[in-house]
Amino acid sequence: MPRYRIEVEYDGTPFCGWQRQSNGYSVQEALEDAGAALSQGPAMAMGAGRTDSGVHAIAMTAHIDIEKDMPADTVRDGLNFYMRAHPATVLTAEPVSDDWHARFCCTQRHYLYRVLRRRARPALLANRVWQVASPLDVEAMAQGAAHLVGKHDFTTFRSANCQSASPVKTLNEISVTTEGEEIHFRLSARSFLHNQVRSFVGTLIQVGLGKWTPDNVKTALEAADRTACGPVAPASGLYFVKADYDEPI
Amino acid sequence: MPRYRIEVEYDGTPFCGWQRQSNGYSVQEALEDAGAALSQGPAMAMGAGRTDSGVHAIAMTAHIDIEKDMPADTVRDGLNFYMRAHPATVLTAEPVSDDWHARFCCTQRHYLYRVLRRRARPALLANRVWQVASPLDVEAMAQGAAHLVGKHDFTTFRSANCQSASPVKTLNEISVTTEGEEIHFRLSARSFLHNQVRSFVGTLIQVGLGKWTPDNVKTALEAADRTACGPVAPASGLYFVKADYDEPI
The missing domain is CATH 3.30.70.660 (Pseudouridine synthase I, catalytic domain, C-terminal subdomain)
Incomplete structure (x- = not known):
């Protein structure tokens, strides 16, 4: 699956935090839902860090794996289109290799x-x-x-x-x-x-x-x-x- | 009625503007409701300017006439207590004479x-x-x-x-x-x-x-x-x- 490095700004107030959880909607889930809608297939996102509910990010670095190869600008704008109901926005997107990892390479x-x-x-x-x-x-x-x-x-x-x-x-x-x-x-x-x-x-x-x-x-x-x-x-x-x-x- | 000069910070997003209107809740109405609750009588507020719906204030100067004489700090904290459900907050309050007018003296x-x-x-x-x-x-x-x-x-x-x-x-x-x-x-x-x-x-x-x-x-x-x-x-x-x-x- 193609991997993209992204930077995400978010207002943590309405989210249960960065990490996917059963008790609320997370930034990770919002990104994966948007990635799935954009690429018509499964999407997986991993952040450099985890933040608790109510904690914000000025620029959280993450990687996201999506089903289809797309121009990086399309990934950024497409994720933002599908996340438009949520206070999270992708600032930048760049293609990276499979072995680049937002958490482990940080x-x-x-x-x-x-x-x-x-x-x-x-x-x-x-x-x-x-x-x-x-x-x-x-x-x-x-x-x-x-x-x-x-x-x-x-x-x-x-x-x-x-x-x-x-x-x-x-x-x-x-x-x-x-x-x-x-x-x-x-x-x-x-x-x-x-x-x-x-x-x-x-x-x-x-x-x-x-x-x-x-x-x-x-x-x-x-x-x-x-x-x-x-x-x-x-x-x-x-x-x-x-x-x-x-x-x- | 005792008059107080106040400075008000507000997020204009949920308000119909500064000025009292029939089609929504205004900052003026929020202040007057809070002043009435605080002083157990009518309250009247007048701002230095009017702002439209969605327009914010870092420090809107206003005066508010309330029924009872109170220490200025009590006016500030009391108005804030009664406005706590709304994104408007009184930064400062000072007693002023009857002929001081937030709009006309500006x-x-x-x-x-x-x-x-x-x-x-x-x-x-x-x-x-x-x-x-x-x-x-x-x-x-x-x-x-x-x-x-x-x-x-x-x-x-x-x-x-x-x-x-x-x-x-x-x-x-x-x-x-x-x-x-x-x-x-x-x-x-x-x-x-x-x-x-x-x-x-x-x-x-x-x-x-x-x-x-x-x-x-x-x-x-x-x-x-x-x-x-x-x-x-x-x-x-x-x-x-x-x-x-x-x-x-």
Whole structure:
């Protein structure tokens, strides 16, 4: 079957997440339904990462196998035509070889978490941010975040449902910056554990609120105990930004 | 009745516009319903401008008269509590005197129009931009826009439903800039005619597409004839940004 590399933007709000599930409609299922309609045969899609219900993507890289060979622009426009009822859109499509794999070839994943720091709930950014009404100390959050960089056992920041073989991962980068009314957390790693970013952000917000010291983040990390984690931040503020690959395709 | 100056952010998508109407729910009605619930009496709201159905506000200034005197923070939070089912949110509230009027005291209004210049339809920005798939010449649009600055008879760019006494207005500023995948049109004037911004943008897009020359905009303006206008741009890309006032309140 011909394989295409695609980049997909989606609003995660109405989806049960990236991954096909029995309890709701997923982005994967929307893509496979569209691919099947377009190529009049079975279609299979695989993403660089999985996102939970309510989590968004600015550009999720995926591959999709469809029944027929078509020009890449036809694949992009055709998938978008059949997905037009859903808030997911294919930004780019390129033909790739059978052994190119969106998940296994990915060398780094980037996430963004957006906090709206103000009293009034969002109207234009409803379901796009986590609104926090109380003042936040950005400098303290950045100090707390610095403890998380590097190779660690991240058991504390891992969902009980996480399917990863090991809790040991390497966080390449985490930044905390102010952007107007928002605070942005940007994270990069080869791979992430389930709920890792939301667990980090929820914990760092405790530091921002002054309930935790920056060093409490180190203590929680070293505990390697899920109960040491702060409250998990809501899905609405999280964005899969992009996936990196080594080889030119 | 105590009067409060408020700033309101709203997603215009589900509303019939700012102004109370019989054919749908308006932002004004949402505010007045919330004000009535909060103060257990009649409430009246008046905005600096009116926006059509689907047009958004980053910060619409308004005043609202309610039955009871309350701390301004209670007014803000109380209005937001009662409007929680709607995508409208009160950003600020301050007490003002009876003779302060959101519409009549306003000295300048600012609008933003967002065009998403790409092939794929928007997912994260659905209902927030006008997506244009074809290439656009930003420099040519800026040249066309320059003809519109100053005091003119804007009959060409005025809806047939416009209730303004005169078609002569002064456009203080119009800029056309590239912001990533978007093109932003920013406009400032003491007041605008009905559909004026959307008529400008729809016409300038004709220039951007190369169907009109920049000088055709001047010809259309001088015709003072509604039929000389380009197609009116959709509501989804338009934002009321803010209103200016002279006096400190």
